[in-house]
Amino acid sequence: MSFVFQPMPVVSVPVVGQAEQFPVHRIYCVGRNYEEHAKEMGFTGREAPFFFLKPADSLVVVDAGQTGHMPYPSLTQNLHHEIELVVAIGKGGKNIRAADALQHIFGYAVGLDMTRRDLQNEMKKLGRPWCIGKAFDHSAPIGPITPVAQAGDVNHAEISLQVNGVDRQRSNVAKLIWNIAESIEHLSAGWELQPGDLIYTGTPEGVAAVVQGDRLVGEITGLGSLTLDIS
Numbered sequence: 001m002s003f004v005f006q007p008m009p010v011v012s013v014p015v016v017g018q019a020e021q022f023p024v025h026r027i028y029c030v031g032r033n034y035e036e037h038a039k040e041m042g043f044t045g046r047e048a049p050f051f052f053l054k055p056a057d058s059l060v061v062v063d064a065g066q067t068g069h070m071p072y073p074s075l076t077q078n079l080h081h082e083i084e085l086v087v088a089i090g091k092g093g094k095n096i097r098a099a100d101a102l103q104h105i106f107g108y109a110v111g112l113d114m115t116r117r118d119l120q121n122e123m124k125k126l127g128r129p130w131c132i133g134k135a136f137d138h139s140a141p142i143g144p145i146t147p148v149a150q151a152g153d154v155n156h157a158e159i160s161l162q163v164n165g166v167d168r169q170r171s172n173v174a175k176l177i178w179n180i181a182e183s184i185e186h187l188s189a190g191w192e193l194q195p196g197d198l199i200y201t202g203t204p205e206g207v208a209a210v211v212q213g214d215r216l217v218g219e220i221t222g223l224g225s226l227t228l229d230i231s
């Protein structure tokens with residue numbers, strides 16, 4: 001097959017302990033999935049999970065031991081960090097039951113759902129799509145994927161984010177409103193999941209702004225750390 005121009009390369013993420021890369025298909029994100037974060041955003045109670053997407057090429061891929069670089073994005077005065085556990089799908093499917101979800105998971109990674117909060121809030125107010133607040137270039141930094149067998153008990157892992165060495169977010173994956181398996185059940189009712197899909201599972205409380213020159217270090221027990229400089 002020939003193309004009218006060179007197709008974009010496949011976006012991929014390194015895998016801990018092996019040379020082969022994980023090729024990315026789609027990036028799904030779960031909204032307001034920790035109670036204390038839902039409250040800080042002005043919501044209470046257990047609502048049904050909802051989803052948004054980011055383009056695969058919005059990833060900023062940061063290999064183990066390296067420091068990633070994110071250019072401060074245009075149009076915003078309020079760029080927020082959201083530290084998140086990322087689930088990497090290895091086997092696709094639709095209408096996956098929570099009880100069967102684990103067999104669809106390839107591994108896990110540390111990710112950041114970077115958000116132009118001022119633009120997202122404006123879109124919320126107007127009842128418009130969140131794309132400009134959430135799905136912009138470089139909005140999805142991610143560390144290497146740890147295969148399930150090496151990841152430990154991710155469902156009870158500590159999750160944290162420091163900015164310039166100071167704690168901003170610290171919680172536990174056990175506090176997810178919709179846990180990993182339940183999120184996969186709900187998501188796969190709406191879309192057929194494919195190998196290569198990534199799911200950003202939501203952020204705990206403590207989201208706040210970063211500025212040029214800040215260094216972010218996110219960590220999830222068992223999955224290592226993700227270091228990102230904002231330039």
Ligand code: MN
Pocket residue numbers: 029030031032082084113200202203
């Ligand atoms: Mn998020």
